[in-house]
Amino acid sequence: MEKVSVFVDVQNIYYTTKEYHNCHFDYNVFWDKVTSNREVVKAIAYAIDRGDEKQKQFQNILRGIGFEVKLKPFIQRSDGSAKGDWDVGITLDLMEYAMESDVVVLASGDGDFDLVVDKIRNDLGVSVEIYGVAKLTARSLIKSASKFVPIEGDLLLQITR
Secondary structure, three states, rough: EEEEEEEEEHHHHHHHHHHHOOOOEOOHHHHHHHHOOOOEEEEEEEEOOOHHHHHHHHHHHHHHHOOOEEEOOOOEEOOEEEOOOHHHHHHHHHHHHHHOOOOOEEOOOOOOOOOOOOHHHHHHOEEEEEEOOOHHHOHHHHHHHHEEEOOOOOEEEEEOO
């Protein structure tokens, strides 16, 4: 059985899915796809903590699915911009758990991850699957992946009103 580690850049997936598809990412379907007939080494969802009750409920849903949820505080700058970047933390965990895995799955469209994906594939010989919204995923990230899976179809959860 293949060993898999799964990493989700929650903010990136939330905003790209909402912007392009106007709906939400279906984490349950995603989990079923990436873990089917695989042994899970590690599964981490990286999110921003705004102290919001709905976010806490969502984070508990992620935990219920099987993810460890790592949180960083939301930082509002004096100029009105916001900061809540997990890139370095995700990169460190990708490298750490890739060494114990046959496959690494990263859900993100952020091109900053192309270098670490290349390194995992070329230096460690580990397959890397990228899940992202095709039109909003960096070409360099898609190119660096062993396999790219567009977020569409059954990976989308329609918003109910």
